Amino acid sequence: MTLADLGWVLLRIAMMLGFLLGTLPVVIWLERRVLAWFQNRIGPNRLGPFGLLQPMADAAKLFFKEEIIPAQADRLIWSLAPALSLFPALAAAATIPWGPNRLLTPVADVDIGILYFLAMSSLAAYGVLLAGWASNNKYSLLGGLRASAQVISYELGMGLALATAILYAGSLRMTDIVAMQSEPLWGVVPFIPNWLVFTPWGLVGAGLFFVCMLAETNRAPFDLPEAESELVAGYQTEYSSMKFAAFFMGEYIAILAISGIMTTCFLGGYLSPVNFSPIQSFAESSEGVWHVLAGVSGALAPPFWFVAKVFALFFGFLWVRATLLRLRYDQLMNIGWRFLIPVGLVNLALLTVYIVWGWVPSLVGYAVVGAMYWVRSARHRPEVRQLTYTRAAQPYRPKEASNV
């Protein structure tokens, strides 16, 4: 490694960290505003244009808060836990490519890119687990235990979902997976890139990954580790000041990183939805103003599409959070072990059928499995409960109101 290479690596690390930490306030603001919009509220709109400076004010407030350490806490592990939840989130982003040129390729384009991401996301369980244990508090401990069981369960489903991308691209390297998706759609439709989500196996894999991604980042409807209504705030009950802020940052950075992975593996990474590359290369070969414009768009379009897809996925997170109720614990485990993992395995098997025998037997397989599942679920249809209103259950209404 020469000194120039080292410089490029440092520059790429700075770019990635800058992106993650720079979009963090925007993402937090977006979450609060979008949730408010879903719930017919206004949300933070006072500080700065549209309330954009609100996260800065919150950060300043957290910075000046008193830090309270529980008397019975294991001090060392207690203070290590926020760092342990922040570090894997930041490190997981290191293999995500967000553009074709040298500055925007991943920090380290290693051959084991996806496995590296899985390793980092499996380390993410420690921060939560240790925070729960070291606080020496029932609620915290329950939150930590729930988080570790949940993360282990859903990691398998996530691995199976990512395996479809690996198998289809024939490589674990992130840039190879993006390169595979830049080919024409299904090998025949020109000008539309072959995003993995447009293939049947990719569609199932992407759905699976989306569910697992919600569970991995402890977001609603899988936010049992910090279920407010039963566990106060779960593993972060005892944390205040900057340590709480570190957990908060870790959560959102993990969301950004995992959305980046889903973008790369299933949504075509930094590729645009329509393949402009013939026009692009034509403009680059011409003279004058078109050449300059082509250069600018060639440099800016890939990161723009990448960031746009990441934000679209983040909007998906919020949409789910605003729509679905929190699962019960047995429902969580049932979905993880008895639905996602079998679906992932069948999907993987049918993808291998496609790779070995072509797309006709594979699609037939999907049809057969779908029909079997439909027949089975039709037989096990849950009873529809009749809602009966009794007079005794009616809210109390004063006599005067009913006369009006």
Added chain:
Amino acid sequence: MFEKVLFFLLALIAISTAVGVVANRNPVRSALLLVMNFISLAILYFMLSAQFLGVLQVIVYAGAIMVLFLFVIMLLNLGSPEAIAQERELKRPLAWLVAMGLFSVLMSQALVLASYGTPQLAPDIGTARTIGLVLFTQWAFPLLLVALLLTVGVIGSILLARRRPA
């Protein structure tokens, strides 16, 4: 030069955390030191260009098995240091004997290997492709045996954990 410094640093971390696992009286801290040991070993694997092995070390040992260990330790509430100070007097000489025997066997092999010098390996020896090819062609039968063993383990654990019919 840089690699040598890194190697000795990692070796120092690996050995001191391994000693710490045994010496520490708090089971949670012991488990955490073991995690650190696994991660430093994984980085050593990376330095030997066995990247696949290194990353699997992190995923399987540090990410899954140790999380389960911690889970069990926390559930059983072994957090208090007194809980593990049992039967130490009886087991200690035996433990020393076994550990020393294992150490001498490993050391003798390591010294023999070291006398050959560092072997030159192909640069792609540790990639997923190479390992997969070898594992699913040359060593397919042992792989199937291991799979069978794991299946037996899974079924056994389910049988043990199942509620007895009333």
